[in-house]
Amino acid sequence: MREKRPNIPTNILASIRARKNRDAVAHSPHDREQGLLIASYNVHKCVGVDGKFDPGRISHVIREIGADVIALQEADTRFGERRGLLDLAWMERETGLCPVPVSGVTKAHGWHGNVVFFREGMVRDVHQVKLPGLEPRGALITEIELKDRSTVRIIAAHLGLLKRSRHQQARMILDILGSREECPTVLMGDLNEWRLGDRSALNTLATVFGLPPAVPSFPSRLPVLALDRIMANRPGLIDTVRTHDTPLARLASDHLPIKTVMKFAVSPSLQADPVTG
Numbered sequence: 001m002r003e004k005r006p007n008i009p010t011n012i013l014a015s016i017r018a019r020k021n022r023d024a025v026a027h028s029p030h031d032r033e034q035g036l037l038i039a040s041y042n043v044h045k046c047v048g049v050d051g052k053f054d055p056g057r058i059s060h061v062i063r064e065i066g067a068d069v070i071a072l073q074e075a076d077t078r079f080g081e082r083r084g085l086l087d088l089a090w091m092e093r094e095t096g097l098c099p100v101p102v103s104g105v106t107k108a109h110g111w112h113g114n115v116v117f118f119r120e121g122m123v124r125d126v127h128q129v130k131l132p133g134l135e136p137r138g139a140l141i142t143e144i145e146l147k148d149r150s151t152v153r154i155i156a157a158h159l160g161l162l163k164r165s166r167h168q169q170a171r172m173i174l175d176i177l178g179s180r181e182e183c184p185t186v187l188m189g190d191l192n193e194w195r196l197g198d199r200s201a202l203n204t205l206a207t208v209f210g211l212p213p214a215v216p217s218f219p220s221r222l223p224v225l226a227l228d229r230i231m232a233n234r235p236g237l238i239d240t241v242r243t244h245d246t247p248l249a250r251l252a253s254d255h256l257p258i259k260t261v262m263k264f265a266v267s268p269s270l271q272a273d274p275v276t277g
Contacts, residue, residue: 036262039067040073046058072113073158133169137165138157139157155177166201
């Protein structure tokens with residue numbers, strides 16, 4: 001079934017109606033017995049909607065979320081040496097999250113601005129993908145072995161602004177997956193796509209990941225566009241996707257974080273002391 005095409009005026013009206021109730025939404029700590037909390041967040045190079053560069057706000061939003069695995073986009077400067085923008089020592093100390101290591105970079109946190117943080121487990125494989133297109137774009141594909149020895153594959157991606165590039169980038173991701181052993185896989189990131197059509201990246205990705213309901217996350221102060229997505233290659237692998245909509249999240253970046261619960265290979269042992277790798 002094809003997703004109904006979103007209508008911007010309708011989405012704006014819905015966001016305005018919901019705006020007065022946004023502060024009433026409680027964000028309670030996640031119960032890990034229900035599954036692993038995973039999230040995606042375009043941090044906009046740590047520049048908030050007020051124009052201020054403030055990595056501390058981003059770090060505190062990440063702590064608010066409390067995810068077990070989180071994919072960030074725009075976590076590094078875009079050009080030159082691609083310097084990382086977050087305090088990784090603070091992140092590990094305050095959130096228990098460690099970055100998935102990448103090769104060939106010195107001062108960057110991730111790959112083309114994409115970084116994956118995880119709380120527990122061991123990194124088994126990392127594949128850095130340079131995506132086609134006019135802009136410098138990339139994806140990070142990592143396989144994490146959880147404490148019960150089950151494995152999940154995480155694809156963190158930030159697709160381009162041009163429609164043709166997004167289609168090429170989505171096809172490349174699927175081609176890489178097709179050449180690897182099948183396993184539970186979650187794709188998440190800023191896909192820069194909200195429309196459907198023959199050349200839509202969402203339609204291309206739907207052949208493997210299905211087409212999840214749109215969750216408006218941009219712009220953060222009045223979200224009307226579902227640019228950010230979390231998609232899984234198996235039915236029932238992830239729960240309902242929601243925004244992390246708090247006063248600080250609305251200010252810290254022009255995107256709201258999105259999050260969901262991954263129900264695969266959940267064990268009470270995941271609540272034990274972290275084992276990182």
